[in-house]
Amino acid sequence: MNATHRLVRLVRRPAGLPTPDDFTLAHAPIPRPQAGQVLVRNTHFLVFPGLRTLIGGETRDVPLPPLHPGDALFGPAIGEVVDGPLKKGQLVLHLQGWREYATPAVTECRPADGHLPDAVDHLAQGSAAYGALTRLADVHEGDTVFVTGAAGAVGTMAGQIARLLGAARVVGSTGSPDKAERLERELGYDAIVLRGAAPLDGQLAKAAPEGIDVVLDTVGGEQLTAAVHVANRGARFALVGALDGQLSPDRAGGSAPTVLDTYRLLTRGVTIAGYSGLGHPDVEQEWEARFGDWLRAGDIRFPYTPVRGMERAPGALPQLIAGRSFGASIVEL
Structure with a gap:
């Protein structure tokens, strides 16, 4: 047998x-x-x-x-x-x-x-975040970065990566006060907006008073909608996930509709692009080398x-x- x-x-x-x-x-x-x-x-x-x-x-x-x-x-x-x-x-x-x-x-x-x-x-799950922040959003020194779904597999890596790439302020979103506290204490997020606690655009405007330069979006939905309202001129949005649709009880995981203010996108010159690792085959090796160096130096968790x-x-x-x-x-x- x-x-x-x-x-x-x-x-x-x-x-x-x-x-x-x-x-x-x-x-x-x-x-x-x-x-x-x-x-x-x-x-x-x-x-x-x-x-x-x-x-x-x-x-x-x-x-x-x-x-x-x-x-x-x-x-x-x-x-x-x-x-x-x-x-x-x-x-x-x-x-x-x-x-x-x-x-x-x-x-x-x-x-x-x-x-x-x-x-x-x-x-x-840092490769997608790293690729999106270096190939699409191109984080600059002093940028304010907003990461949706910050307590997830991608989000917990993305905030740290953004900081290492030069971001001056990193803001995240989550639905749990306990996770919000951990994100700030353990992973260096400067501020967290809580899903369901108050209107997101108001929370985000307070958390990022000088506006947002880069968005690393893993969720979509109302969080992406709110981010557009707080975007600075020339802001870069990189989409790496669609959890709002994938985790909806009313959907089967293959769609994630979102309402965006296209007037603001136009007048502020905001760019939005979706990231796929298949389109950037050089990223994996580069990410692994930098990730290893950052881990050994104690710069990332x-x-x-x-x-x-x-x-x-x-x-x-x-x-x-x-x-x-x-x-x-x-x-x-």
Whole structure:
């Protein structure tokens, strides 16, 4: 009888936001690597909100396949090579998370040892923030930067990156007073606006009295609407996420409508662009080198919320969507 391992499967397409009952912890034979594949024993994998779109079925323009009932979930993972053409014991980054053993192709693996102080650092979601802030928004010395969704996987990195790139004032948004306090105390945010506490444009005008020069937007919705009202002339908006739509119970994760004042965009010369890593293939290597240097110098932190044990994995995405994580959410096996 073959040895088995555990993996998380989608049970059904959720009606609204996913719940733990929409997923199951299944057992399957440990896979055998085929030609060109390696067998990897996973140690960590990332819980990312984009899964909401993949299980919702609205995957137009998304470079990842949809997930159907019965499919195993997938996503960024770190693991140790057990068998195959790569060196046994080598740590690699790949996209077959949500399972204990995986068989990615050698060409789909990237070494995860030695480049950063800790292998789990490879799961930090800083590459998109770094790319957007250097390729699209072009942060200048003295800029005021606003990061939406500041307590999320991207937002917790983005505020720190903006500061290291020269921002004089960094403002973020979140929906939790506890997270707001942590963002200021632990990650150096100068001010936080609280979603749902008061009109956002008024809060933002008070938090950034001299206006906003750069917006790193992971959310969209009313937060993006408010940011336009406080934008300075020539402000640069970089969009890296659409959580307002992805995490809405009334949508399937593939749309995120937002109301923007186009008059203000025109009269203030504001630019808005969406960031995709596929369009900037040089960013990943540059980010990894700078991230490693910043980590070793103690200039940046990688905050994440651990989910300990495979048995807790089926509830990890619903917990993330419910806002129970600070920084990235990572399952530790």
